[in-house]
Amino acid sequence: MTDRAFAVVRAGALTTVQDLGRPGHAHLGVPRSGALDAHSGRLVNRLAGNAESAAVLETTLNGCAVRPRCVVTVAVGGAPCPVTVDGRPVAWGAPVRVAAGSVLEIGPAVRGVRSYVAFAGGITVDPVLGSRSTDLLSGLGPAPLADGAVLPLGKPAGPPGRVDGGVPWPAPPAELVLRVRLGPRADWFTDTALRTLASAAYRVSSASNRIGLRTKGPALERAVHGELPSEGVVLGAVQVPPDGCPVVFLADHPTTGGYPVVAVVDERDLAAAAQAVPGVPVRFVLNRRTG
Amino acid sequence: MRALAVGDRALLVELADGDEAGALHAELLRRRAEGTLPAVREIVPAARTVLLDGLDDPGTFARELTAWEIPALHARVEDAIEVPVRYDGPDLAAVAALWQVTEEEVAQIHSAAEFRVAFCGFAPGFGYLTGLPQRYAVPRRVTPRSSVPAGSLALAGPYTGVYPRSSPGGWQLIGTSDAVLWDAARQPAALLSPGTRVRFVPEHAGIRR
Numbered sequence: 001m002t003d004r005a006f007a008v009v010r011a012g013a014l015t016t017v018q019d020l021g022r023p024g025h026a027h028l029g030v031p032r033s034g035a036l037d038a039h040s041g042r043l044v045n046r047l048a049g050n051a052e053s054a055a056v057l058e059t060t061l062n063g064c065a066v067r068p069r070c071v072v073t074v075a076v077g078g079a080p081c082p083v084t085v086d087g088r089p090v091a092w093g094a095p096v097r098v099a100a101g102s103v104l105e106i107g108p109a110v111r112g113v114r115s116y117v118a119f120a121g122g123i124t125v126d127p128v129l130g131s132r133s134t135d136l137l138s139g140l141g142p143a144p145l146a147d148g149a150v151l152p153l154g155k156p157a158g159p160p161g162r163v164d165g166g167v168p169w170p171a172p173p174a175e176l177v178l179r180v181r182l183g184p185r186a187d188w189f190t191d192t193a194l195r196t197l198a199s200a201a202y203r204v205s206s207a208s209n210r211i212g213l214r215t216k217g218p219a220l221e222r223a224v225h226g227e228l229p230s231e232g233v234v235l236g237a238v239q240v241p242p243d244g245c246p247v248v249f250l251a252d253h254p255t256t257g258g259y260p261v262v263a264v265v266d267e268r269d270l271a272a273a274a275q276a277v278p279g280v281p282v283r284f285v286l287n288r289r290t291g
Numbered sequence: 292m293r294a295l296a297v298g299d300r301a302l303l304v305e306l307a308d309g310d311e312a313g314a315l316h317a318e319l320l321r322r323r324a325e326g327t328l329p330a331v332r333e334i335v336p337a338a339r340t341v342l343l344d345g346l347d348d349p350g351t352f353a354r355e356l357t358a359w360e361i362p363a364l365h366a367r368v369e370d371a372i373e374v375p376v377r378y379d380g381p382d383l384a385a386v387a388a389l390w391q392v393t394e395e396e397v398a399q400i401h402s403a404a405e406f407r408v409a410f411c412g413f414a415p416g417f418g419y420l421t422g423l424p425q426r427y428a429v430p431r432r433v434t435p436r437s438s439v440p441a442g443s444l445a446l447a448g449p450y451t452g453v454y455p456r457s458s459p460g461g462w463q464l465i466g467t468s469d470a471v472l473w474d475a476a477r478q479p480a481a482l483l484s485p486g487t488r489v490r491f492v493p494e495h496a497g498i499r500r
Contacts, residue, residue: 026333029411184295232335232342256412264298
């Protein structure tokens with residue numbers, strides 16, 4: 001059997017395999033999925049000497065621990081966290097060589113939510129529709145990590161990335177500022193609701209997950225009642241369910257939905273949304289540019 | 292036809308009804324195959340809209356779109372997929388009561404209709420099929436089931452669907468199919484995709500036309 005693999009020692013609260021996702025299948029009801037903080041997913045791959053499209057681990061809040069069966073270069077980034085090999089501290093945000101049989105521990109996030117772990121060669125579980133991403137909404141891709149599971153690794157593609165100049169890791173947000181553009185169903189809401197969206201203080205709800213960043217705050221009042229027939233929704237769509245609190249759709253969001261989308265978050269702000277812990281204040285900033 | 296901006300890279304094109312949305316979807320696919328559509332990542336038809344996501348210049352495309360001549364949907368000719376079913380669902384009696392017919396007549400009416408996949412969603416491979424006359428629309432169940440078995444043939448509003456896998460659901464269950472709606476290892480993975488024509492064929496129905 002191949003030794004290019006690692007065993008899961010501690011799966012953590014929710015650790016999944018993620019790559020750049022599976023776009024192009026929304027019409028079949030298949031979410032895009034992929035690393036929620038795509039920026040960090042790309043960076044750890046570069047540090048490990050991988051293509052940006054290689055599959056990595058995405059942890060949630062309390063990290064995970066794995067035991068590689070081969071000597072392998074890894075890089076941990078995203079949410080800052082302690083990283084150890086056999087209990088000894090090693091670098092976060094830089095390539096680290098791990099010996100075969102050693103335990104690599106990704107500790108709880110000190111700030112932020114999701115840490116990313118790249119292994120040289122990438123995680124080579126079988127792709128589904130061109131992607132190795134775990135899709136929690138529709139159950140595609142590998143199951144979330146479980147203690148004792150063994151995952152295969154590919155052959156390293158190149159040398160570890162250089163980090164001489166430092167790597168630009170954005171700090172997890174103390175306040176989440178989401179630039180939004182109104183529409184496509186902003187006219188389903190009252191003018192007061194639109195002013196509220198643009199000015200009120202929301203907070204990240206603990207019910208947030210890979211499907212959506214849920215918020216708590218003043219309810220947005222609808223001008224049009226009744227049901228909206230199902231329609232396609234995009235990454236970053238701000239959907240408003242009957243309780244009136246905005247939900248920002250993240251990577252595992254459904255591809256069609258029946259609640260009005262009041263606005264759409266600029267895709268560049270979604271990596272920060274992935275790192276916003278429950279309770280963090282959220283502000284929606286209106287981008288009034290017309291198209 | 293009205294095109295609404297969705298963020299910076301997408302357009303939601305709103306049509307008068309589901310048939311018009313289906314016709315625009317078919318025309319978009321035709322133009323993409325022909326190479327005359329701007330690059331787009333997703334084309335997602337729905338109840339009466341088509342979403343185009345990943346456009347470089349949605350504004351310009353929206354203006355071009357209004358000049359299109361879109362052939363009516365019924366101009367398309369391809370064979371219908373036949374999905375074998377047993378009309379044995381737990382809500383069959385309730386649907387018969389709503390339709391004011393017998394359970395056997397529910398099966399006859401449903402299997403006589405020709406369906407079209409209007410759109411997908413909810414789960415990979417779940418198609419929203421239209422084709423039943425409007426008078427047979429049914430409400431969702433008051434209390435959704437926490438688990439609907441895979442293969443359940445179900446009705447809600449104007450739509451028919453078959454659950455690709457076990458999941459919670461509020462649709463009225465009128466039957467069962469062994470058809471594999473979704474298999475990621477198969478090419479294509481989805482048995483039903485938007486625009487596919489579908490007929491439901493009762494199993495053990497030799498005597499019925």
